[in-house]
Amino acid sequence: MIDIIIIGAGTAGLTAAIYARRAGRTAVIFEAHAYGGQIINTPEIENYPGIANISGFEFATALYNQATALGAEVKMERVVAVSDNGAAKLVRTDKGEYECKAVILATGAKNRPLGLENEKALVGKGVSYCATCDGMFFRKKTVAVAGGGNTAIEDAAFLSNYCEKVYVIHRRDAFRADAKEVDRLKGRENVEFVLNKNVTGLIEDNGRLCGVEVTDKFSGEKTVIDVAGLFVAIGQAPDNTPFANVAALDDGGYIKAAEDCKTGTDGVFTAGDCRTKTVRQLTTAASDGAVAALAACGYIDSL
Amino acid sequence: MAVTVVTNANFESEVLAADKPVIVDFWASWCGPCKMLSPVVEEISNTEDSVKVCSVNVDDEMELAEKFGISSIPTLLVFKNGQLANQSVGVIGKDQILQLTK
Ligand SMILES: Cc1cc2nc3c(=O)[nH]c(=O)nc-3n(C[C@H](O)[C@H](O)[C@H](O)COP(=O)(O)OP(=O)(O)OC[C@H]3O[C@@H](n4cnc5c(N)ncnc54)[C@H](O)[C@@H]3O)c2cc1C
Numbered sequence: 001m002i003d004i005i006i007i008g009a010g011t012a013g014l015t016a017a018i019y020a021r022r023a024g025r026t027a028v029i030f031e032a033h034a035y036g037g038q039i040i041n042t043p044e045i046e047n048y049p050g051i052a053n054i055s056g057f058e059f060a061t062a063l064y065n066q067a068t069a070l071g072a073e074v075k076m077e078r079v080v081a082v083s084d085n086g087a088a089k090l091v092r093t094d095k096g097e098y099e100c101k102a103v104i105l106a107t108g109a110k111n112r113p114l115g116l117e118n119e120k121a122l123v124g125k126g127v128s129y130c131a132t133c134d135g136m137f138f139r140k141k142t143v144a145v146a147g148g149g150n151t152a153i154e155d156a157a158f159l160s161n162y163c164e165k166v167y168v169i170h171r172r173d174a175f176r177a178d179a180k181e182v183d184r185l186k187g188r189e190n191v192e193f194v195l196n197k198n199v200t201g202l203i204e205d206n207g208r209l210c211g212v213e214v215t216d217k218f219s220g221e222k223t224v225i226d227v228a229g230l231f232v233a234i235g236q237a238p239d240n241t242p243f244a245n246v247a248a249l250d251d252g253g254y255i256k257a258a259e260d261c262k263t264g265t266d267g268v269f270t271a272g273d274c275r276t277k278t279v280r281q282l283t284t285a286a287s288d289g290a291v292a293a294l295a296a297c298g299y300i301d302s303l
Numbered sequence: 304m305a306v307t308v309v310t311n312a313n314f315e316s317e318v319l320a321a322d323k324p325v326i327v328d329f330w331a332s333w334c335g336p337c338k339m340l341s342p343v344v345e346e347i348s349n350t351e352d353s354v355k356v357c358s359v360n361v362d363d364e365m366e367l368a369e370k371f372g373i374s375s376i377p378t379l380l381v382f383k384n385g386q387l388a389n390q391s392v393g394v395i396g397k398d399q400i401l402q403l404t405k
Contacts, residue, residue: 043335137368
């Protein structure tokens with residue numbers, strides 16, 4: 001039987017694997033998309049202690065290599081269910097079933113979609129969740145950014161460097177982002193703020209995005225803005241619903257657990273962005289990974 | 304077989320005129336997820352004789368990227384008998400890639 005199954009090969013999951021292997025436990029990580037998690041899109045990380053500057057891809061690859069060199073196994077399978085049979089946990093993936101002694105849920109978070117009907121179909125056809133990845137394809141075109149946090153403001157600033165025009169669509173008139181950055185953006189000639197409005201429709205032409213419908217929060221008035229691209233930056237969202245039977249979730253869908261990374265179920269732990277916490281960063285994900293792995297090892301010792 | 308590097312100049316002969324399904328990987332050096340997908344695509348080029356695998360660097364071949372309306376990378380396009388048959392955006396697994404060619 002596998003000692004520890006880790007769900008998610010992001011920073012939290014890979015760090016957990018490093019600690020589990022160094023404690024002499026077998027560790028298998030399941031990953032649904034690509035190892036590395038959310039950070040692989042980020043061109044520059046400048047706040048990880050001990051590393052002044054590194055790209056997300058390099059960071060993720062170094063972490064992956066460190067974990068696998070220590071003997072952790074990464075399997076590209078999506079976990080669909082976990083069941084608790086006491087001393088043994090059953091983990092079901094889209095390819096098979098695996099038994100283990102302890103489970104660490106390190107499922108992270110994903111870009112939050114707007115939730116509009118044709119949104120999924122338009123990804124890669126005008127709708128994007130990553131300005132630094134896809135911005136270059138909108139050179140000299142008109143685009144919109146939806147959101148009011150730091151990511152939205154940074155995305156708009158980045159896009160304004162080479163797009164003809166950038167609309168910033170925000171559902172309120174106050175910003176969560178740094179005031180200084182917002183002011184700087186307001187000073188740019190090709191940036192227009194569209195405030196107190198929600199994006200309520202995606203208009204397509206021949207399968208590509210050609211405009212967005214926005215609805216005024218107060219008057220309910222609908223207007224259409226012609227854009228070739230929409231960058232959605234309205235935060236992250238977890239997806240822990242398949243695991244609600246072994247881990248209680250809060251209103252936002254995050255796994256309820258304190259700094260000890262324990263869920264309500266013996267032998268099931270959680271780590272990283274998927275857990276209720278105030279700071280979601282690489283450092284806190286790595287920290288959780290260590291705590292959860294050592295707690296899992298302690299639990300296995302007690303069996 | 305290895306991955307064939309495709310440009311605007313040889314697209315017709317390498318992709319459209321190919322005698323088997325062609326997977327075309329649109330990528331760039333600054334794109335992290337692209338660097339994760341490319342090794343998988345390369346592996347397919349070495350193990351699957353029934354498909355041809357090509358790559359397009361979008362920084363060098365903006366015209367090709369525009370021609371196919373690429374606005375997010377990595378994007379995989381699959382061509383059969385000179386026609387665009389399937390496409391996919393983002394990092395996906397080997398099984399899913401091969402499914403696109405079916
Ligand atoms: C644009 C952006 C920039 C950022 N910049 C920084 C920065 O500069 N510095 C910093 O410290 N932090 C930064 N962060 C935050 C940082 O990326 C996260 O805090 C960190 O990635 C969390 O790691 P994690 O392992 O908890 O989750 P994730 O990185 O989200 O990894 C979770 C993994 O689990 C996988 N998964 C989910 N469900 C399943 C399932 N059912 N089966 C199998 N696999 C599954 C996912 O595919 C994913 O790979 C940034 C985030 C974003 C979005």
